[in-house]
Amino acid sequence: MKRMLAISLLIGLAAGLAGCYDEPGVTVYEPGVYKGDHDPLLDKMASEDHRETLQARFRTVQTDR
Amino acid sequence: MARMKFLCDADRCIECNGCVTACKNENEVPWGVNRRRVVTLNDGEAGEKSISVACMHCTDAPCAAVCPVDCFYTTTDGIVLHDKDLCIGCGYCFYACPFGAPQYPQQEAFGVRGKMDKCTFCAGGPPADNSDDEYAKYGANRIAEGKLPACAEMCATKALIAGDGDLIADIYRKRVLKRGGRPDTWGWDAAYGDKV
Secondary structure, eight states, X not given: OHHHHHHHHHHHHHHHHHHTOOOOSOOOOOOXXXXXXXXXXXXXXXXXXXXXXXXXXXXXXXXXX | OOOEEEEEOTTTOOOXXXXXXXXXXXXXXXXXXXXXXXXXXXXXXXXXXXXXXXXXXXXTOHHHHHOTTOXXXXXXXXXXXXXXXXXXXXXXXXXXXXXXXXXXXXXXXXXXXXXXXXXXXXXXXXXXXXXXXXXHHHOOBTTXXXXXXXXXXXXXXXXXXXXXXXXXXHHHHHHHHHHTSOOOSSSHXXXXXXXX
């Protein structure tokens, strides 16, 4: 009987100590995968013509006076 | 591949807030939300400097890294956008952003913030380009029209420039050479002076 009690106490102690364990490593979260709707602008920006249009616009309105 | 960036030349910015007004006008930004604002350092003292700040469309955007619902996406040209239909208004992106770019339209009790709003580089959001739905949620989509952000195009002194990062760098390099020195807007001396 005493042996059973000692074993159950040991198991309880081990379980209790295991509960106190704290993971020392730092969890690093990576950006997730976008879950929203597809933006049609992405297709437009892939075109070379659109990129050239934006660059031409930049040279027209953003250059120094 | 172009990387769309903003650059504010503090030696040219005259704190007129024209960029803020242009942004609000172009995008019908709700009252209380400032997608762009002008910050002045050492205001009122000789040598004060002003810079116009909005979302900087970070290459490794911390807002996207912390978003629990993954509502951020980055276009092929590096513009960081988000889907308001997914946003739960938790505010994590606001805490993560070093520029204070994410804004919330509601200030009510119990943390009700509403959907996050921020600068879109005038590139709208996921709904169809230049649709009413897109305009209501995100504002104008000037990029789809072949135009650049209204704030930069309206800047009277060309302090604020927006576009391909390589082209911006060329312009700024020429300005610095013409001024005959390195920019003293940032760097160790600007931040700490000669005391450290």
